[in-house]
Structure formats: C-alpha cells, structure tokens
Amino acid sequence: MARMSHTPPPAHFQPVPLDKAYRLINHGPTVLVSSAHAGEVNVMSAAWACALDFSPPKVTVVIDKATRTRALVEGSGAFALCVPCAALAALTVGVGTDSAATVPDKLARHAVTTFTAPGHTLPLVDGCVAWLVCRLVPEPHNQAAYDLFIGEVQAAWADDRVFREGRWHFDGAPDTLRTLHYVAGGQFYVTGASLQVG
C-alpha cells in the first residue's frame, strides 16, 4: 500500500488562477486521478474527465466501483486531477490497467512519485503538466447510478514551460510535455498543432 510522502513541488510548478483552471482540461486530455485517505495514496488514469463549470470551477470524472481510488475519494471527500504529458504515457496506461486492490505496489511498479503543494495535503503526481485539487461535491445518485463524481476546484497549478498567462504554450516546448488523449488499447493521440480562429 502506498503511503503519504511530503516531497516538495517540482521546478516549474506555478499557480493558475481559479478563473483559468478550466482551461487546463478544456481540450479534453486524459488525466490521472490522485487521492489519499487514512494515509493511503492512490493514482488511477481517467479518460472520462471533463469541465463542468467556470466559476466556481467544477469538474466531472468517472470513477468505477471496482477501483481502489473510489474508496479513497469517498472516504476523504477530495481528489486531484493531474494532467500527464507524453513522457508519462506508459505510466498513464500502467496505473489505468493495474488496480491497487490487487496490485498493492502499483505506484512503485509504474514509477509514480507524488508531492504536495504548499497548504494542501492531496498527493500530486510528479511529471504532470497541470494539477487541479478538488473538493468532492457529494451526489450520491450520480455516484451510484453512473460512477460519476463532481468536484469543485479549490486550487490549480501548471508547469510554466507549457501553461502560463492563462494559456497553453505547447508549440515552444519539448513534444514530451504535450498532453495526451487516450483512445483504447494503449493508443493515445498527443495534443497537436494550435489553430486560431478569428
């Protein structure tokens, strides 16, 4: 079972204003859901996460009943969405395939390390390019009927090599920092070229 650590944030970890937090996931990237409860830490991947509101910013994420993450989210009333980049593609598939329920060392096995942001206790995944700490907005019917969880974003950060001044800037950074869009069977599409209308 993975335990809490309190490693400091990585370089390039910078706060994102709450009114811009939706932009971190507006383009539909696959995310990692990190959570902690009673000293236990877990991370799973989720392609089914989405913005739900601007202000206060809210998100939805689908968390299956079979996952260990679900117990931690329901137990703690909190989760974080961490946005992985191409450098973390294998890790993203790994933590989406193995369950901590049956593979207790899944985080170590997939080389997942976490840190905490100043003033926050949720584990955040190293090597990601954006992080949104969320308070669970309890909706028992949605959780039971659809595995659908709603979170209100409490704080957000991004790697300032690729997100600054309220916008993504993938074009001037290494391609390994581009975000990921999962399809199926281990296949992703990397976030591509910028296209400006108007």
Place this chain on the structure above:
Amino acid sequence: MARMSHTPPPAHFQPVPLDKAYRLINHGPTVLVSSAHAGEVNVMSAAWACALDFSPPKVTVVIDKATRTRALVEGSGAFALCVPCAALAALTVGVGTDSAATVPDKLARHAVTTFTAPGHTLPLVDGCVAWLVCRLVPEPHNQAAYDLFIGEVQAAWADDRVFREGRWHFDGAPDTLRTLHYVAGGQFYVTGASLQVG
C-alpha cells in the same frame, strides 16, 4: 428559425458498432450538439462533452440554460453529438458564439448544413467526422443544478476516411479531417500524432 431538411448522408458516412462508439469521443474532442423539436433545428458547440459508459454507451454534455438548444433537447428528449474536424473550426466557433435565441439565422450565417441518417430524424452536421445519436436520459436535478445532460447513444457513424475498424486513422488522411480540442478565445488544438504504448 432553421427548419428540418432531409438531405441524404454525405459520402464516407459509415456506421460504427455501438460497443466502439465511445472511441469517437474518448480522446476529448470538442463537439457540436444538434437537436430538433417541432420542426426547428439548432446546432451549438460544446467543449464539455464526455463519455460516461461503455455499454450501453452513454455520454454527458453541458448545455447552458441560456441556449436555444436546451429547449429543443428538453422538448424532444434527444440530441446528437457531431464531431467537427479542422475544416469546420470557424463554424464551430460561430455556432458556439451566436445563439439562435438572438440570431435566428445562425445556421445559415455560419454555413451549417445538416442531413439525416436512414431510420433517424435528428439533424446531423455535414462535414463532421463522427456522429452519435442520443436519447436523453432525464435527470432533472443534474439538468437544473449543473446544466449537465446525460444521453444514451442509440446509433453512431463516422467518416471512414478517418475512423474505421473501430479506430481513428488520422495519420493517413488530410490534416483538415483531424478533430479539434477547444481551449478559449477561438483557440483550438488539433488532434496530433498517434502514440502507442506496449
């Protein structure tokens, strides 16, 4: 006010098996929501659409109270998600900016044309690369509190130049057929390179 037409489907319009329908939006593209009620047709864009279940396939989409689409969806109990490609970027911004409530000719203004699939009556947007016809799963609390709508996918199709045998194949097709991921202020990222893990 836009009225129903019954134009036949475009070339390359091919059915997608229901168990693969989630893959049409799993990578997080921005979509167009098309709807019709009492002879009125509308189309709006939505970056906040997401898969919710595999079987039967379900989706979520956020439809603001201010939109005309909302009245049509609530009136008809149905909507379609149409997945636009880069060639439709300006149209996608246009139908997301203008409301039919205040711009009655918005579809004509943004050169939106629709067709219907055999055996279905919902308008589908020409030039898109995937289409999912959905039955509204009424959830009055979600609709009122979060503008969140759930649909069960009844049928799906894709442009077989970019989706066939259950997978996207952007790499062998013109870049104008790549799907779009909206950020803000008229800026999209186009779906980029394929990345296979394992």
